[in-house]
Amino acid sequence: MTPYVASVQRPGLQNRKGVAIILAVFLMFVLFSFLTFSIDVGYLAGARAEIQRCADSAALAGCWELFDQLEGGNTGDEAEQAIRTAASGYAGFNNICQQSPFVSDSVTSQDIEIGFVQSPTSTTIESDSSLPYYAVKVNVARTEQSNGEVPLFFGRIYGDVGKPVVGDATAVMARRIAGFSLPGTSGSTINVLPFALDVDTWNAFTGAAVSGVCNPGPGNGNNSSNSNIQLTDSYSYNLQAYIRAM
Structure with missing residues (x-):
């Protein structure tokens, strides 16, 4: 018995015309979709970076204003409003996608929060004044x-x-500074203390006792003197200063 083999004919060239065009159009659509998706994703990533920069700048400005208000002895509603105004103003200086954002300085708004935090890494603003850090948090949207x-x-x-x-950012400021000291068992001195003075204060400080700031004591090339520093926020600290002549 002879096996039967069915013959299969391939479509002729005329019947296959246009298939490549359809496939090319489909692939072009897929490539265009990926291209547009990558452009929009990149634009959103840039917007997130700009909004974070805006929040960082505003929070730092608010925290500096907080410092200035405390230094001036201002702790009331006017001081808080000055902090909010400073933070809001600096937020407006940082465009997000070529648009200046509006951050409300109203007390009823949640755009700017002023309070206290437990640690410098905390972002939860609390009203407990016993916490060790002042904080200003700015929310930008x-x-x-x-x-x-x-x-x-x-x-x-x-x-x-x-x-x-x-985006949001929190700037914090320590409420109290304990000062700097060497270990109690160490008899050595240090070359540099971890703080600096502006030129005018240094010029007034060297060679004379400056009332209300610090008394350096007599210089003998390797001097150790007890100094009482009175700060403008009514805190007073005793600082054991070790100074080695350069």
Whole structure:
């Protein structure tokens, strides 16, 4: 018995025309989708970096203003408002996607928080004044409710016109400084103390006792003197200064 073999005919050249074009169009669409996706993702990454920079700048400005207010003996509502105004102003100096963000300085807003934290790495602002650090936290957002979402270039083709981006930063300041000292068993001196004076203070300080700042005592090339430093925020510290002549 002879086996039957079915004959299979390949489509002719005329019947296969246009298949490559369809495949090329499909691949071009896929490549274009990846290209647009990468552009929008990169733009969002840049927006996140800018919003973090904005929050960092505003928090630092607010913390410096907090220091200035405490140094001037101001602790009331006016001092708090000055801190909020400083933080809000510096936030506006940092554009996010070519747009100046609005950070509210209102007490009722959560954009700027002022209080205390347990450690320099903490971001939870508390009202407990016994905590060791002052803190200013700034929240910056580009959302539908605040400053508008970050627009997308090609995402709108697929119905996505923008994405929300938020960021926050906390600047802290120690409430009390205990000073600097060598280990009690050490009899050596150190070449440099870990603090610095501005030029005017140094010029007034050297060779004379400056009232309210520090009395350096007589210089003998390897001097050790007890100094009482009175700071403007009513804290007083005793600092054992070891000075070695250069």
